[in-house]
Amino acid sequence: MMEMFNNYEVVKHFPVIAVMGLFLFAFLIEIFGAKCKIIRNTLTLIATGGAFALILGLIPMVFGEGNVISYWMGDWKPVAGYAIGIGYEVDALSLFFGLLVSGTFFLSSIYSIKYMSRDHHLGHYYTLFLMLSGSVLGLVLTGDIFNMFVMIEIMTFASVALTAFRNKKGIALEAGFKYLILGSIGSSLVLAGIAVLYMQCHTLNMAQISSIIGGAGLNPSLVFAFALMFAGFGVKSYIVPFHTPAADAYMAAPSSISMVFSGMVNKAGVYALIRLTYTIFNAMDIPAVNILLVTLGAITMFIGVTMALAQHDFKRLLAFHSISQIGYVITAIGLGTALGLSSGLFHAMNHTMFKGLLFLCAGAVFYATGTTDLDKLGGLSKRMPKTTICFLIGAFSISGLPPFNGFASKWMIYQSVYAKGVESGNFAYIFATIVALVVSVMTLASFIKVTQAVFFGQLPDKLKDTKEVPFAMRLPMWIMSGLCILSGVFYRFVDVNVLYPVRNAAFGVKNYISSMLGGEAAAAASNVSSEEFFTLWDPKLWLILFAIVLLAVCIVVLLGDKTLGAVRKNKASEESDGKYATFFGGEKSTHSHVAGSDLFWGFKKDFKGYFKFMQGMHSGSVNDYALYVVVGTALIVATMFIFVL
Amino acid sequence: MFKKIIAKSMSKSPWIYHVNTGSCNGCDIELVAVITPRYDAERFGFKLAGTPRHADIVVVSGPITSQSKDRLARTLEQVPEPKVVVSIGSCPQSGNVFKGSYSVEGPLEKYTHVDVAIAGCTPKPEAIIEGLYKAAQILQEKREAMEK
C-alpha cells in the first residue's frame, strides 16, 4: 500500500483525479441527490473526503522527497519547446495550499450536513459547494495560468451563488450582487493581464513564462501585465481597497460557506499572488514590490481591524478580521525573505484554522439562537459551554496569545519584518512592525467584545431555552481547536516539516521550471537563504513551567482547603437567592447586559473623525466599491511603472 | 499555620462598605473625614471598598426608610462571611429625629444583627475610628469561631 505513494507514475494522477472528482460529483449530486438526503450527504462526503485523501497521498512524494509532480492533461506534452496543453504542476507550495483547501472543505462538508439541514434546495447547495471546492483546488494545483483564470471564474460564480443562497434575506441578494460585480472586475483584470502576458510570451504555462521572463527581463508590457494581475489577485484576496465585498459576503453566506470563503477562497488569492510575484515574475528582489506589498498589507490589517471594532454583527466582525489577518500574510510574504515567507505561509495556515473555527462557532450560535446580532445575544456560555470553549480557543489564537498558534506565526512575522527593516535600513518596515503589533491588540479587543456580547454577560430571557449544537457540528470545531493548539505548541515541527519544503519550493523557481519542461528551460533562479529564527520561543518549556506552578498552586489550595474560605458549590437551602444575585448597587437584579456595539466608546470617541470617514467610505454602494477597485488598480499600475521599470 | 495568619489578618485589614439608608449625610461626611490625612484610618488597614462583595464591615447610616429597606437587605446578603455590621449615628439605633415618620421603618436591629453601634448625631471621627476598630476585632473573633 505504501509502495503506491512512492510510485511517481501512480501519484502523478492524484491531483487531476481530485479536481475532476469534485466537479464530477457536483453533477452527480444534481442528478441523483436533489431529492434524497442520504445520497446527497454520502456523495458530498465521498467527494470531499476522497479529494482530501488524494491530496494527503501526495505528501510523501512532494514534502518527503521534494519532487515536483507535473502532469499534462491528455498527454499534450510541449511541442518544439512551447507548452500548448494544460499542465498540472504540484510543488510543495501548491500542495501546502491544496492540503488547506481540501481539509477545509472536508470539515465544512461535515459541518454542513447538520447546519444546513433546516434550509431548502440543498441539492443546489451541495452542487455549488463541490463546484467551489473543485475550482479552488484546481486553482492551487494548476500549472497553467489560463486554467487558473478559468478556475477563478468558476470560483467567483459559485461563490456568488452560495453567498446569495439564503435569498429570502435581502442582505444575501445584495451581498451576492456586490460580489458579482467586484468579482467580475477582478477576473477581468486577471484576464487582461494574462492576455498581455500571452502576447509577450506566446505561452500560458507558468513555468515557461517564468523561464522566458527570467531570460529576457522585464519590459513595459510585462510590467503592465504584472500590475494588472497583481490588482486582479488583490481583488481575490481582498486586500484594501478591494476588500469591500468580503464583509457583506461573509456575513450573508451560511457559516459553513463563510468558513470556506475566509479559510480558503481568499487564501487562493494569496496563493495566486505568491505564484505571481515569486514564481512567474520572480519579482521579490525588486525593493518597490516589497514595499508595495508591505504597505498594502499594513494598510489592510489596520483598516480591517478598526472596521471590525465598529461592527455589531458577529459574522461581519469576523469578516473584517479575515481582511485584517490577510494583511499580516501579505506583509510577511511581501518581504521576500525566507523567514518572511515561512511566517506568512504559517499565518495563512493558522488563519485557515482559527478563522474557520470562529466562523463555525458563529454558525453554531446562529443555529442555536437564530441570530448573529451582538446586541441581541448574551450569556450563552452557560447554555453552550462547549461552543464557548471552542470560541475562546479561536479568539485567543487569532489575538495571538501564547501558546496558541496565532502567537507563533505573528511572532515570526514581527521578527521577519523587523529584521528586514534593520537589514535594508528602511524605516517603513519598522513602522510596519509597530502597526502589526498594535493591530494585534486591537484584534484582541474586538474578540473581547464578542466574548462579552455573546458568551458572557447576562442571558436574555428570549434565549433561556437555547441548547448546545449537535455533535456533528461540534466535531469539526473540536478538530480545528485541536489543530490550533497543536500547531501553536509544536510550531517548530510544523516549521521544519512543512514550511521549509514549501518555502524552498517558492524560492526554487529553477526546479519548478525544469520539472515541468525538462532540463531545457532554466534561466532564473533564486538563492534560498537559510536564515533561522533570531530568538527562541519554546512553548513546550513554557507549558512545563506553567504546569509546575499550577501544580504548586493547586497543592496549596488543597492543603489549605479547610483554612481558606468556603467555596459554596450549591445554595444552602435556608439562604435566599439574594446572596448569589448579581450586584446592582442594592437594586433588584434585572436584565442589564452590556452588549457589544458600544463597548469601546472611549476608544471610538477619540477616533470619531476616523470612524466617521471610514463608515462613509464603506457606503454600501457598488458604484463606490467599483470605483475603489479602479482607483486601486490605477495606483498599482502607476506605482509599478514609476518604481519597477 | 495559615489559620493564625488569616485570623490575625482579619483584624488588620477590614474593608468597609458604606450603605446610606436615608441619612441626612452628616454621618457620611464624618465617615469620609475618618479617611482624611488628619484621622487617617488607613493606618489600621481600613479601606473603602467599592462593592459589598469585597467588604468585611458594612457601615449603615440613616434611619432605614421604606425605600431603602429592601436595598439594604439585598446589600447585606451579598457580603461574604465573616462579616460585621456597624451602625453609625443615632438614626439606625433609634430613628433619632425621624422617629415616627410614616416612611421610617427602623431600627436596624429589626433586619440584622448589629455588632457595633456608634451613637451620636453625628459621632465624632475619633468615635467612629474606635467603633470600627472594635468591629475589626469582632471580625477576627467571628473568623476564629468559623474555624471551630
Added chain:
Amino acid sequence: MSETVVTMLTNAFSVLVFPGLLFVMIVGLLLAGIDRKVLARMQKRKGPPVLQPFYDFFKLMGKETIIPDAANRRVFLAAPIIGFVSLVVMVVLIPIGGYTPFGITFNADLIVMLYLLTIPAVALIIGGSSSGSPYAGIGISREMVTMMAYELPLVIVLLTVALKVGGGSFCFSLGEISAWQETNGALITHWELIPAAIAFLFVIPAEVGTQPFDVAEAETEICEGPLVEYTGAPLAMFKLNTAIKMFVMTALFTVLFFGNAVATEYLALNALIVVAISAGITVLSMTLAHAVCARLKIEHLFKFYWTVVTALAAISLVLVWCL
C-alpha cells in the same frame, strides 16, 4: 542520572522559590506596601504598615467565596489562577541581574514578554466578563481600551531599545540587552533614550492599573469594574496579580534601562539591587502620579497615551534611528 535530578531540582527551585513563585509573591506584595506607605507619607498621613498588602491577601484568603448565579463557574474560578501562574512564569524569564536559569535565549524575548504581559490582563477581562455583571462589562471595556492605549507607546519603546542595542543587527533578547549594557553603560545614561524611559515610566501605572490610570477598576464609579463580583480567594489572587505586575513591570524597566550595568558577581546582591531599583521606580512612576493626579476619564487616558506618551517614545525611536 543524578545530573538530571539536579537539573530538575534547580529548575523547580527557580520556578517555585527564586526568582519564581515565593520570591515574586513576597517582593510584589512588598512593593505594593511600599507604594501605599510612601503615598500616605506624601499626603502627610501615617499610612498603613508596609506589610498591609500581606494582611489584605491573607484576609481575603479566609473569606467566603461566592459564585454568583449569572457567572460561568469554571471560567470565573480559573481566570485568576491562570493570570497568576502566567505572571509567575513570566518573572522566571526576566534576567534579574543577568541571572537566567533557563539559558540566555530561552523565551526572554521582547515580543514574547509583550504577549505574556497580555495574558494576566486577558485573564482579568475574561474573569470579569464571565461574572455576568454589567459593572464588569463596563470595567472590561475600559481595561481593554487602557490596554490599547499603552500598547502603542510600549511597543515603540521596546523597538527603540532593540534598535539601539542591536545597531545594524537583530536583537530582541532580554539577556543580550542586559549584557550589552555591561560594556556600553546603562541605557538610561544614553541621552537619546531618556524620552523612551519616561514613556515607559508612564506605561507602568497603566499596565498595573494604579491611579490615576485605574479607570478599569474605578471603585467609586463602577464598583471595581471586573472585580465587582469577586470575593475571597479569587479576589486575593487578582490583588496579588496586581502586586506582581508592579514587580514585573519595574523589573522589566530595570532590565531594559539598567541591565547588567548595575549587576555584581553575587546573585543575592543583584536581586537586592533589582528590588531596590524596582521600589524606586514604583515610587517614581506610580506613587507620585497617584498622589498628584485624580483619576482620568477613559477617553482622556486614551488620548494621553496616544499623543504625549507615544510622542515621547517616537522621539527616542527617531533619534536612535537617525544617530
